[in-house]
Amino acid sequence: MKLNRDRFGKDEDYGKVIPEDEAFELLNDWVKNEKLIAHMKQVAHLMAAFAETKGLSESDQYRWYLAGLLHDADWEKWPESHCRLIIEELESRGVDPEIIRAIASHGPKYFGVEPKSDMDKMLYAFDELSGLIHAYSLMRPEGYVGMNVKGVKKRLKDKSFAAQVSREDISDAANRAGISLDELIQFVVINQIDTRDKFLL
Ligand SMILES: [Fe+2]
Numbered sequence: 001m002k003l004n005r006d007r008f009g010k011d012e013d014y015g016k017v018i019p020e021d022e023a024f025e026l027l028n029d030w031v032k033n034e035k036l037i038a039h040m041k042q043v044a045h046l047m048a049a050f051a052e053t054k055g056l057s058e059s060d061q062y063r064w065y066l067a068g069l070l071h072d073a074d075w076e077k078w079p080e081s082h083c084r085l086i087i088e089e090l091e092s093r094g095v096d097p098e099i100i101r102a103i104a105s106h107g108p109k110y111f112g113v114e115p116k117s118d119m120d121k122m123l124y125a126f127d128e129l130s131g132l133i134h135a136y137s138l139m140r141p142e143g144y145v146g147m148n149v150k151g152v153k154k155r156l157k158d159k160s161f162a163a164q165v166s167r168e169d170i171s172d173a174a175n176r177a178g179i180s181l182d183e184l185i186q187f188v189v190i191n192q193i194d195t196r197d198k199f200l201l
């Protein structure tokens with residue numbers, strides 16, 4: 001759904017976060033589908049890893065992490081209102097406007113909010129791509145081990161593979177982030193979360 005707004009959160013909440021256990025409590029309340037939880041955890045992990053690579057502080061890494069962890073929290077219960085409800089929930093909890101904006105812009109075509117900051121752009125860039133790469137890891141007996149860019153690109157070209165993943169969004173997001181697709185794929189493959197994690201099986 002289009003959000004029809006471009007300002008999120010309150011100015012006085014800049015830098016404010018919720019602790020990780022509160023974020024997981026919210027996820028446990030709202031999301032039953034373990035695959036969806038796994039998806040958000042994967043994106044959260046990638047966001048934190050990217051922020052770290054950029055040399056951002058630990059508190060910034062955590063802000064990036066939270067954006068990833070909560071970006072689809074309302075998807076299962078209220079798909080028609082995705083992502084308006086998680087935005088409103090985080091606003092009521094006084095979460096940093098930058099985190100909320102990143103969530104609001106993770107699908108510009110769908111929500112009508114343009115990714116502006118690096119956090120916005122990377123959430124958009126990791127979202128669909130990590131889904132496709134994760135699906136690929138599940139069909140490989142060795143999971144992520146030995147996975148390479150070429151193999152991922154082959155799956156990207158094969159439109160019947162993980163057909164729900166929008167190839168258009170993936171290339172649009174890479175363009176906006178100013179990062180080559182190869183580099184992005186490499187980053188996702190290197191920074192995979194432990195595939196033995198129970199959520200990922
Ligand atoms: Fe989403």
Ligand SMILES: [Fe+2]
Nearest residue numbers: 039071072127
């Ligand atoms: Fe997502």
